[in-house]
Amino acid sequence: MACQPRCSFLTVTTHRHVACNGLGGTHEAIHIPCIRIKRRPDVRMTHRGDRKADTRPFFLATFPARRTVLPMSTSKLRIGSVPYLNARVLIHGLDGQPESTLELHPPSILARKLAAGELDAALVSSIEYLRHPEYRAVPGLSISGLHEMWSIRLFHRVPVERIRTVALDRASETTNALLRILLKERWRLEPEYRAGEAGGRSGERGAAGDEDAFLLIGDRALAFDDPAWQALDLTRVWRELTGRPFVFALWQVRPGIDIGSLGARLRRCRDEGLRQAESIAACEAVRYGRPYEWTLRYLRDIVCYDFGAEERAGLRGFQSYLLAHGLLDRKRDDLD
Structure with missing residues (x-):
């Protein structure tokens, strides 16, 4: 009895271009019968110079392997x-x-x-x-x-020289560091610094906790307006201290x-x-x-x-x- 070759199917995706108002084509899958046969392990040179057995289907084995280079996408x-x-x-x-x-x-x-x-x-x-x-x-x-910055301010309800507790603004480490420097250099103060709640407690009218002062930057500093609190412009103090912006x-x-x-x-x-x-x-x-x-x-x-x-x-x-x-x-x- 003749020996029948064993068959499997190779699925290949092809492109069938359809002219439709200038739009792209559609995709269709076809099944190609692929006969698994015994053959000697032909050896070929790959693009990297390695020696590897050619294991591709027989109808592709006669074509040289080729690396496909896709264009790199330009990221924004x-x-x-x-x-x-x-x-x-x-x-x-x-x-x-x-x-x-x-x-x-x-x-x-x-x-x-x-x-x-x-x-x-x-x-x-x-x-x-x-x-x-x-x-x-x-x-x-x-x-x-240069001389002042309305959006970087320390709000205090006691005279500056009597400040003992300060709520910092966690949104900016630069401003927090500047405040520490100015209070020490200008008033010889080292108060207790507490972490403020960015966007929350210290930025809302009348809700600054029990601190003597609190620091605000950005739009919240521009918007805060409460007569119970005095405002200290840190840029103005820096200018007086250093003569620089x-x-x-x-x-x-x-x-x-x-x-x-x-x-x-x-x-x-x-x-x-x-x-x-x-x-x-x-x-x-x-x-x-x-x-x-x-x-x-x-x-x-x-x-x-x-x-x-x-x-x-x-x-x-x-x-x-x-x-x-x-x-x-x-x-x-x-x-x-």
């Missing part, structure tokens, strides 16, 4: 920014650009995501730049205060990212944001319930968006105080 640049009013000018027009995505988070979350590689660039607190020598700062851009945040880029092209894009956003400051102020004044003139002055006159020689000198001064107060482990040399 992941950019993060603070969601505060003081960043509106810097990120104007950045959202929706095809080359990147934009995320908005408080400074502490941005710092964590940048360190974890979840963001490629972020508008991050200046203390992160001093802590991470691998980060590069986009030239010419920052969020700085204070740099609160920088555009920081992790290694491997082309800072040249990104920096050019971000500077164009800043320049266009300044040109559109009046329209931005008109929209934000409604959202914040503030007068248009107040909002425009904050955007155009109070917040500084540059990072030049004066701002760099202010950042060097901050680094020196951090080192002296044990709040920074090592010096970043490229600030000199």
